[in-house]
Amino acid sequence: MSKPTSGDFTKTAGWLDWFDGPSKPRFKLPAGAVDAHCHVFGPGAEFPYAAERKYTPCDASKAQLFALRDHLGFSRNVVVQATCHGADNSAMVDACLSSGGKARGVATVKRSVSDEELQRLHAAGVRGVRFNFVKRLVDFTPKDELLEIATRVGKLGWHVVIYFEAVDLPELWDFFTALPTTVVVDHMGTPDVTKPVDGPEFALFLKFMRENPNVWSKVTCPERLSVTGPKALDGEQAAYQDVVPFARRVVQEFPDRVIWGTDWPHPNLKKHMPDDGLLVDFIPQIAPTPEEQKKLLVTNPMKLYWPEEV
Numbered sequence: 001m002s003k004p005t006s007g008d009f010t011k012t013a014g015w016l017d018w019f020d021g022p023s024k025p026r027f028k029l030p031a032g033a034v035d036a037h038c039h040v041f042g043p044g045a046e047f048p049y050a051a052e053r054k055y056t057p058c059d060a061s062k063a064q065l066f067a068l069r070d071h072l073g074f075s076r077n078v079v080v081q082a083t084c085h086g087a088d089n090s091a092m093v094d095a096c097l098s099s100g101g102k103a104r105g106v107a108t109v110k111r112s113v114s115d116e117e118l119q120r121l122h123a124a125g126v127r128g129v130r131f132n133f134v135k136r137l138v139d140f141t142p143k144d145e146l147l148e149i150a151t152r153v154g155k156l157g158w159h160v161v162i163y164f165e166a167v168d169l170p171e172l173w174d175f176f177t178a179l180p181t182t183v184v185v186d187h188m189g190t191p192d193v194t195k196p197v198d199g200p201e202f203a204l205f206l207k208f209m210r211e212n213p214n215v216w217s218k219v220t221c222p223e224r225l226s227v228t229g230p231k232a233l234d235g236e237q238a239a240y241q242d243v244v245p246f247a248r249r250v251v252q253e254f255p256d257r258v259i260w261g262t263d264w265p266h267p268n269l270k271k272h273m274p275d276d277g278l279l280v281d282f283i284p285q286i287a288p289t290p291e292e293q294k295k296l297l298v299t300n301p302m303k304l305y306w307p308e309e310v
Contacts, residue, residue, distance in 0.1 A: 004054050009236060012277070017058045017273065018058065018060060018273060019263035019273045019274060019275050019276060022068065022275050022276040022277040023275050024071070024275045025072060025073065025278075025280035026280050027072040027280055027281050027283055028073065029280065029283075029298055030290070030293055031075070031298075032046060032076075032078070032297075032298045033073065033075055033076075033298055034074065034076045034259070034260040034261075034297060034298065034302065034305070035072070035074045035077045035260075035262050036078040036260060036305070037041075037078060037220050037259070037260075037262070038077055038078070038080065038216050038261055038262050038263060038264045038265075039060070039081075039082040039092075039263070039264065039265060040060055040061060040079055040091050040092060040094075041058065041060040041084060041085075041091070041181070041265060042057075042060070042061070043059040044177050046089050047085065047088075047091035047094070048081075049084045049085060050085055050086030050087075050088060052086060052088075054084075054137050054138070054268075055083075055088065055267070055268050056084065057084050057265070057267060057268075060264070060265035061090050062091075062094065062095035063136045064265075065079070066099070066102075068276060069102075071277075072262070072276060072277065072280050073302065075102065076099075076102045076103060076104075076301075076306075077099065077103040077288070078103070078104050078106065078162065078301065079095045080106040080130060081105070081106060081107050081108040081130055081131060081268070083137050084267070085108075085286055086108065087108045087109055087120065088264060089107045089108065089109075089121065090128070092105045092106075092107065093105065093107075093124045093125075094124075094214065095238040096126070096277065097124055097126035097276075098127075103125060104125045104126070104127050104305040104306065105121070105126040105128075105130070106126065106127070106128040106129065106130050106161050107129050107130070108129065108151075108302075109121075109149060110149075110306070111145045111149060116261075118152065118156060119156075122156050122158075125160050126158070127157070127305050128158050128160065129150070129153050129160055130157045130162075130163065130186075131146050131150075131160060131161070131163070131167060132163045133158055133163060133172060134163055134165060134190075137268070138144075139161075139188070143307075146175075147175075147178065149177070149226070149297065149309070150180060150181055151180055152252060153181070154180050154181040157275055158181065159181050159182035159183065160179050160181050160182070160183050161183075161185075161186060162176060162186065163186040163188070164185075165189070165190045165191050165200070166192060166204075166205065167200070167263045169177060169189060169208065170204070171176070173208065177212055179213070179214075179221060179231065182214050182215075182216060182304070183212070183214055184217070184218065185209075185216065186218050186220070187199070187218055187224065187225065188217050188219060188247065188250055189205045189208075189216070189217075190221075190224070190225065193246060194227055194242075197246055198246040198281040199216070200293060202246060203259030204220065204252070208254065208258070209253075209254055210253075213257075215259040216258065216259065216304070217250050217254065217258055217259075217287055217310060218259050219247040219250050219251055219258050219259075220260055220262075220263055221263050222239065222240035222244075222247070222279070222282055223240065223266065223269065223272070223274035223279065224263070225243050226240040226242055227242055228240070228241060228242045228270075230274070230278055239278050239281055239282045239285070241301050243282075244282075244285050244286055248285070248286045248287075249287040251286050251287050251296060252277040255281055255292055255295050255296075256295060256299075256300065257300070258295070258300060259296065259297075259300050259306065260279075260296050260297060262276050262279055262299075264276055283296070283297070
């Protein structure tokens with residue numbers, strides 16, 4: 001996979017290009033596996049980045065995404081709208097339409113979106129909207145506006161993806177529980193993995209899932225959550241061991257409400273850029289049985305994104 005250029009855009013200081021030449025995973029994915037959280041960036045010359053963006057990425061095209069899919073052994077992708085494109089879903093929609101039915105999408109929309117545009121997005125393969133509450137990435141959107149959007153897309157059978165940081169869950173709890181759709185949490189609510197897995201912060205997230213059966217979780221982004229990173233042990237790579245107990249707990253307790261994805265091309269990472277093959281080898285650490293692996297990678301994402309095939 002060769003890297004794309006960044007066109008006429010100056011990349012954010014400290015940005016790391018995505019990992020070129022990912023390894024071949026040792027873990028063999030089950031047939032029909034879905035990479036249920038990934039992105040496309042531009043290319044900027046064709047799909048310009050939003051003027052209000054908080055960062056400017058390297059380009060990462062649909063062609064490179066599909067090449068990675070095949071290299072890692074996935075069958076399908078769920079392309080999530082990246083904040084650097086704002087509410088212009090053109091790049092994500094183009095990827096879905098170019099996939100031959102192998103990709104579905106999660107969009108970002110504003111209150112002003114027309115019913116006709118929502119229908120167009122649905123026909124292109126969009127099955128969810130994303131609400132981002134990470135303050136360093138987006139500006140505040142009024143909750144009444146988000147609730148109105150959720151109500152409208154719920155009529156299409158879409159779900160809502162929520163991205164927030166663990167410390168903000170108490171203040172967001174009431175809003176999240178009022179959403180009238182299936183709710184999918186990005187990255188387990190981004191827990192602080194230096195704190196105990198049995199501590200009060202992560203216990204609150206587990207309680208949130210336990211008390212709200214419409215809530216699902218992506219057990220994703222160990223490279224984003226980890227403090228230790230991938231460490232070499234006896235010449236072998238042991239990927240992101242400090243994240244394993246958290247993801248394992250969620251998979252064990254909620255096996256029918258978890259999904260997984262690479263997060264390629266790993267937006268806004270500045271510490272290290274992960275080898276996506278190594279990320280795939282993280283999966284059997286958190287879902288060690290074939291039954292758990294099939295639910296995580298095939299059964300559950302198919303229910304959310306290709307229900308007509310289930």
